[in-house]
Amino acid sequence: MSSTPASSQKNIVGISKNGTLDYTKLEKLLGPLVLQKEDHVNAPAFVIRPDSVEEALTLLRDEAGFDHLSCVTAQEYEDRFESIYHLRKYDSPQHELGIVVPSPKNNPWNQSACSVFRTADWHEREAYDLVGINYEGHPDLRRILLPDTWQGHPLSLDYDQNKPQLITLQEHENPLRDTDEENTMFINIGPHHPATHGVLHLKTVLDGEHVVSVDPDIGYLHRCEEQMAQGLNYRYQIMPYPDRWDYASAGLLNEWAYARAAEDLVNIEVPEYAEIIRTMGAELCRICAHFLAVGTFALDIYGDFTAIFMYAMRDREIVQSILEDLTGQRMMFNYFRLGGVVWDLPEPRDEFLSKIQKFLDKIPAGIQEYSELMTTNEIFQLRCVGTGILPPDVARQYGVTGPVARGSGIDYDLRRDDPYGYYENLDWNVVTNDGCDIYSRFLVRLGEVEQSAKIIGQCISLLESWPEEDRIIQANVPRTIKPPADAEIYRAVEAAKGELGIYIRSDGTQQPARFKIRSPCFSNLSTLSEMATGGLVPDLIAALGSLDIVLGEVDR
Amino acid sequence: MTTDPRLNSKLREAFGSSPFILTKFDSFMDWVRGSSLFLLQFGIACCSIEMMHTFAVKHDLDRFGAGVPRASPRQADLIIVPGTIVSKFAPRMRRVYDQMPEPKFVVGMGSCTISGGPFHKGYNVVKGVEEILPVDIHVPGCPPRPEALVYGIVKLQERIINGQRSPVTVDPYELEKFGDLDTHELIEQLADQIAENDLVMRYNWSDSP
Incomplete structure (x- = not known):
C-alpha cells in the first residue's frame, strides 16, 4: 500500500531533459493499456479500459512518480459513463495527467483504485453516490453524502428530483457490545456537537477510553453545490457560490479556484493590477480562515470560550471589516469576475491601504501573543505534542494537502509550485514542519499567517505606487461565455485548507455540463481514522480540530 | 429604623413607599424568560460563523441577556438555526429541538432557513426551516450581519416579555x-x-x- 516519494526514486519514467512531462514516454510505459489519447485543457489524458485501472495507476505511481491522486470525477454522457482520475505529483504538481475510464451505459462499472491510492476510497464512494458508477473491488462501496435510503443518483441524467424520499433516524439501540470477542461501546459524536465544527457525525467505537474505530459520516450539509453550478452560467451566476464552499471567510480563495479554471478554459488574461488585488484579498482571507482555525482549535482543546477564541474573533473582525471595505460584504464577497475583479480599491485609497498596514503592523506582536498563550501552555503541549500522528507517506496516500500536509513535512503549496496570480513575483516562503503531529499543524498555520502578512505588505506597496492610468481591473471579456464543446479542464489553487480544484466540462452552452469540486477538507478528513484509531477520545477531538475542516466544503 | 441608603435606588423611588410589586405571575415569568435566554450552541453552515461573531467580542450578545451558549439542548431555551438544512440533517435537527424543554423559541437565521436561499433548487435541500420547526423570528440575509441577528433576538425578547407568542407553522415534515x-x-x-x-x-x- 505504501508509496515511495518520487524524489527518492532514481529513474522516473516520462520526464524529458528540460524537466517537463513527456507524454509519449508515458504512453509507452502504459503500452497496450492506452486505448486513446484525449487532450484536456490542463493536460493530456489517456483513455483506458475499465478493468485495467489498477494496473495503469500502479504503473504510473511506481514508475512515473504520480503519487498524488487529486480527484476522481464521475459523469454521465448521453452514450456512456466516465470516471476521470486526475493525477499529479507532490514534488512537481505541474506534472499532471488524466486517466479516463469510460464504461457502458447499461452497466456502469470500473475497477476501483483503492488499492493504489487510499484516497480513492472516499472519492469513489462519492462518485457512486452522486453519479451511480459501481467500483469493482472497492472495500466499502456505500453512499457517502446522501443517506443510505436515498433513491436514485442525483447527478445522473435521468434523475427525477420530485420523487419523494425517506430518511431514517434510528434510536434506542444498545450501544454496548459485550461479547467474548469484544467489550466495546458505540458512541455517536455529532451531528450536533460543539467539537465537530458544524454538522459532522463520527461513528466511534470505544474500548474504555481508547478509540477502536472511527467512521466519519458526512453529508449533513450536502447543499448540491455541483448541481447548482451546472445550472448557472459561467459569466456571472456561478461566482457567488464558491463563497459558500469554505465559508470560514475564505471566500476569495474559493472564488479564485473557479476563476482560474474558467479563465484557463476560455483563455482570459487577467490584468496585472487585478492580479495584485486578487492576491492581496486572497491572503487576507487566508489570515481570516487561519484565525478561525486557531480560535476554534483552542475552543476544542480548552473546552471553553477562552481568551484565545475571543482574541481570534477580535482579529477576524478587523480583517472582515477590511474585506467589507474592499468587496461590500463581510463573508460572501462575490468580488472576483472572470478576467479580473468587480471594482477597484475603495476611495480614499490611502486610507484603505493604511488601514491594512495598521493591521499588518500588529501581526507580529499578535502572533507572539497567540504563541505564548498556546505553545507555552502545559495542557496544550500535553494534548498536542506527539498526538494525532500523520506520517508523510500516509498523508500522500490519502491525498492530503494544505497546512495538514505541510505539518507532515510535505513541501507542497500550489501558490509556489503551480504559480498563479502574483505570487511568483513576491518574496515569501512555504511554511513546513516535520513534526507530523497536531502541534506542528498548529505551528504551520501560525507561520502561514505571518507569510500571508508578508505577501499583503508587498501588495500594498505595489498598489500604492501603481500609476493611475494603468489601473485596469478587468480584461475585456464578452458578455456571454461559451467554451468550445467538450473542452475539459482541471485546475486547482491553494485555498486555506489545501488544494481546491475545479473540473469543468463544457458542452458548448453557457452552462457547464459537469462541474466537479475537489475539496481539500474532504480528503483531509478521510485521514481522521488513521490519526485517531488506537488513541484516546480526547486526542480524537484534538486531531479533528487540527484538521480544520469546514463542513460546507467537505459536503459541498 | 433607618434604611440602608444603598437600598434607596431609583427603582425604589419609582415604586414609592411600598417595597412590593404587584404583577401577574405570567407576566413576571415572561419577563424572566425574555431577560435571560439560554441559547443552544448549534452551528450548521455559513451563518454559524456570523453567529459566533455575535457571541464574541465587539457584538457581545450577552449585553442583551441572551448570550450564554449551552452545548446541550436540554439546557437551552432558544435555538438559532444558522444555515441550510438538508434532508439528512432535518430529522436530527427535529430531534435536537424535541430535546429542548418548554417553553422554547426558534430564530431562523439567513435565507436558507426562509426558503432554502441560494440552494433552493437543490435536490437535497429542505425549503426552509418552517418545514421542520415552528419559527418565531426570521432574520434575512446571506448571511445576516451580527447586528441583524442581535436585532432579531432583541425583537424575540420583546415579544416574549409582552407575552406574544405566535410561532409560524406550516404543515411540517x-x-x-x-x-x-x-x-x-x-x-x-x-x-x-x-x-x-x-x-x-x-x-x-x-x-x-
Missing part, C-alpha cells in the same frame, strides 16, 4: 414510525432495509413551496 406510513411504491422498496419501529422523515419534494 414529521418524524413517523416506518410501520405507520401508508403503503407507497417507495415504502415497499425500502421495506427490507428499515425496521417497522425506526423513525423516518418522508419528503414529498413536489409539495414543497
Whole structure:
C-alpha cells in the first residue's frame, strides 16, 4: 500500500531533459493499456479500459512518480459513463495527467483504485453516490453524502428530483457490545456537537477510553453545490457560490479556484493590477480562515470560550471589516469576475491601504501573543505534542494537502509550485514542519499567517505606487461565455485548507455540463481514522480540530 | 429604623413607599424568560460563523441577556438555526429541538432557513426551516450581519416579555414510525432495509413551496 516519494526514486519514467512531462514516454510505459489519447485543457489524458485501472495507476505511481491522486470525477454522457482520475505529483504538481475510464451505459462499472491510492476510497464512494458508477473491488462501496435510503443518483441524467424520499433516524439501540470477542461501546459524536465544527457525525467505537474505530459520516450539509453550478452560467451566476464552499471567510480563495479554471478554459488574461488585488484579498482571507482555525482549535482543546477564541474573533473582525471595505460584504464577497475583479480599491485609497498596514503592523506582536498563550501552555503541549500522528507517506496516500500536509513535512503549496496570480513575483516562503503531529499543524498555520502578512505588505506597496492610468481591473471579456464543446479542464489553487480544484466540462452552452469540486477538507478528513484509531477520545477531538475542516466544503 | 441608603435606588423611588410589586405571575415569568435566554450552541453552515461573531467580542450578545451558549439542548431555551438544512440533517435537527424543554423559541437565521436561499433548487435541500420547526423570528440575509441577528433576538425578547407568542407553522415534515406510513411504491422498496419501529422523515419534494 505504501508509496515511495518520487524524489527518492532514481529513474522516473516520462520526464524529458528540460524537466517537463513527456507524454509519449508515458504512453509507452502504459503500452497496450492506452486505448486513446484525449487532450484536456490542463493536460493530456489517456483513455483506458475499465478493468485495467489498477494496473495503469500502479504503473504510473511506481514508475512515473504520480503519487498524488487529486480527484476522481464521475459523469454521465448521453452514450456512456466516465470516471476521470486526475493525477499529479507532490514534488512537481505541474506534472499532471488524466486517466479516463469510460464504461457502458447499461452497466456502469470500473475497477476501483483503492488499492493504489487510499484516497480513492472516499472519492469513489462519492462518485457512486452522486453519479451511480459501481467500483469493482472497492472495500466499502456505500453512499457517502446522501443517506443510505436515498433513491436514485442525483447527478445522473435521468434523475427525477420530485420523487419523494425517506430518511431514517434510528434510536434506542444498545450501544454496548459485550461479547467474548469484544467489550466495546458505540458512541455517536455529532451531528450536533460543539467539537465537530458544524454538522459532522463520527461513528466511534470505544474500548474504555481508547478509540477502536472511527467512521466519519458526512453529508449533513450536502447543499448540491455541483448541481447548482451546472445550472448557472459561467459569466456571472456561478461566482457567488464558491463563497459558500469554505465559508470560514475564505471566500476569495474559493472564488479564485473557479476563476482560474474558467479563465484557463476560455483563455482570459487577467490584468496585472487585478492580479495584485486578487492576491492581496486572497491572503487576507487566508489570515481570516487561519484565525478561525486557531480560535476554534483552542475552543476544542480548552473546552471553553477562552481568551484565545475571543482574541481570534477580535482579529477576524478587523480583517472582515477590511474585506467589507474592499468587496461590500463581510463573508460572501462575490468580488472576483472572470478576467479580473468587480471594482477597484475603495476611495480614499490611502486610507484603505493604511488601514491594512495598521493591521499588518500588529501581526507580529499578535502572533507572539497567540504563541505564548498556546505553545507555552502545559495542557496544550500535553494534548498536542506527539498526538494525532500523520506520517508523510500516509498523508500522500490519502491525498492530503494544505497546512495538514505541510505539518507532515510535505513541501507542497500550489501558490509556489503551480504559480498563479502574483505570487511568483513576491518574496515569501512555504511554511513546513516535520513534526507530523497536531502541534506542528498548529505551528504551520501560525507561520502561514505571518507569510500571508508578508505577501499583503508587498501588495500594498505595489498598489500604492501603481500609476493611475494603468489601473485596469478587468480584461475585456464578452458578455456571454461559451467554451468550445467538450473542452475539459482541471485546475486547482491553494485555498486555506489545501488544494481546491475545479473540473469543468463544457458542452458548448453557457452552462457547464459537469462541474466537479475537489475539496481539500474532504480528503483531509478521510485521514481522521488513521490519526485517531488506537488513541484516546480526547486526542480524537484534538486531531479533528487540527484538521480544520469546514463542513460546507467537505459536503459541498 | 433607618434604611440602608444603598437600598434607596431609583427603582425604589419609582415604586414609592411600598417595597412590593404587584404583577401577574405570567407576566413576571415572561419577563424572566425574555431577560435571560439560554441559547443552544448549534452551528450548521455559513451563518454559524456570523453567529459566533455575535457571541464574541465587539457584538457581545450577552449585553442583551441572551448570550450564554449551552452545548446541550436540554439546557437551552432558544435555538438559532444558522444555515441550510438538508434532508439528512432535518430529522436530527427535529430531534435536537424535541430535546429542548418548554417553553422554547426558534430564530431562523439567513435565507436558507426562509426558503432554502441560494440552494433552493437543490435536490437535497429542505425549503426552509418552517418545514421542520415552528419559527418565531426570521432574520434575512446571506448571511445576516451580527447586528441583524442581535436585532432579531432583541425583537424575540420583546415579544416574549409582552407575552406574544405566535410561532409560524406550516404543515411540517414529521418524524413517523416506518410501520405507520401508508403503503407507497417507495415504502415497499425500502421495506427490507428499515425496521417497522425506526423513525423516518418522508419528503414529498413536489409539495414543497
